[in-house]
C-alpha cells in the first residue's frame with residue numbers, strides 16, 4: 001500500500017473546513033488508495049481550538065480507512081511540518097466597515113507568517129492552494145514569503161468560478177455539465193474574473209455558436225457568475241462553503257492526479273503568458289499531468305476579452321500594490 005501523505009488544512013474548524021476534511025479523509029482528493037495524515041491549524045483562541053477538537057472527534061467517528069493520523073495545531077510552524085499539500089482556507093474575511101487596506105494588511109500578516117512557516121518546515125515539494133480571501137493576493141504573499149520553495153507550487157482557487165460558469169452554461173444549453181470542455185476563467189477570484197466560453201465545446205460543437213447571444217454573455221452570464229458568492233450569502237445568510245470545499249477538492253485532485261487533457265482553471269503565478277506581468281497570481285486555463293499544471297497557450301484574445309482581462313488584472317495589481325510594504 002502507498003505511503004501516507006501529509007495534508008495541512010488551515011481554518012479547519014470553519015465552515016469550509018467542515019465540508020472539506022471529511023472528503024479529504026475519505027480519499028476524494030488524492031485517491032481511494034492514498035492514506036492521509038491531516039495536520040489541522042486553527043487560531044490559538046480557546047473557542048476555535050475547542051471547535052477543532054469537536055471536528056476531530058467526528059473525523060475519528062467516521063473510522064475512515066485512509067485516515068491514518070490527525071493532528072491539531074495552533075502554530076503554522078508545527079502544522080506545516082513535512083506537509084505535502086497545504087490548503088490555506090482560514091483568513092480574515094472583510095468585516096462590516098472594514099477598509100480594504102485594513103483587510104489586506106491583516107491577511108498580509110497571516111499569509112506572510114504562513115508562507116515563512118511553509119518555507120521553513122514543509123516538504124520541499126509542497127503543493128499549496130489558497131482558498132481564504134482575497135485568495136489570489138494571499139497566495140502571492142505566501143509565495144513571496146517562501147523563497148526556498150518553487151513559486152509554481154503556490155496557487156489560488158479559481159475553481160469555484162470555473163464550476164459556477166460550467167453550471168450556468170449547462171443550464172443555458174440544456175446539456176449535461178460533464179459534457180462541457182475547454183472552459184476558462186481568467187484573473188482574480190472576485191466579481192471581476194472573466195469566465196470565457198469562446199473556446200468551450202459540448203460534444204465537439206462550439207458553445208459560443210450554440211448560445212449565439214453576446215448580450216446574454218455580457219449582461220446575464222458574466223454578472224451571474226461574478227456575483228454568485230453574494231447571491232449565496234443573500235439566500236443562505238452564510239457564504240458558500242460546500243461548493244467552495246468541493247472546488248478545493250477538484251483543484252487539488254486534478255493537480256495531483258491529472259486532467260487527462262481536460263482544461264481546468266487554476267490561479268497560478270504568471271510567467272508573462274498572455275501579457276500578464278510575471279508573478280501575478282492569475283486565473284488561467286491549464287491542463288495537469290504528472291503532478292504539474294501547464295497553461296493552455298496560443299488562445300486568441302479578442303477586444304472584449306482583452307478589456308475583461310485588463311480589468312481583472314488592474315484589480316489584482318491594485319491589491320499587490322496594497323501589500324507591497326509587507327513583502
Ligand code: NAX
Pocket residue numbers: 010011012013014015016017041042043048089090091092093110130131132133134135157158160161189229239240241244
Ligand atoms: P469561517 O469563518 O467559517 O472559517 C474560517 C476559519 O479560519 C475560522 O475557524 C477561523 O478561526 C480560522 N482562521 C482565521 N485565521 C486563521 C489563521 N491565521 N490560521 C488558521 N486559522 C485561521 O470561513 P469559511 O466560510 O470557512 O471561509 C474561509 C475563507 O474562504 C474566507 O476567507 C472566505 O472568504 C473564503 N472563500 C473563498 C472562496 C474562493 O473561491 N476562493 C469561496 C468561498 C469562501 O468565500
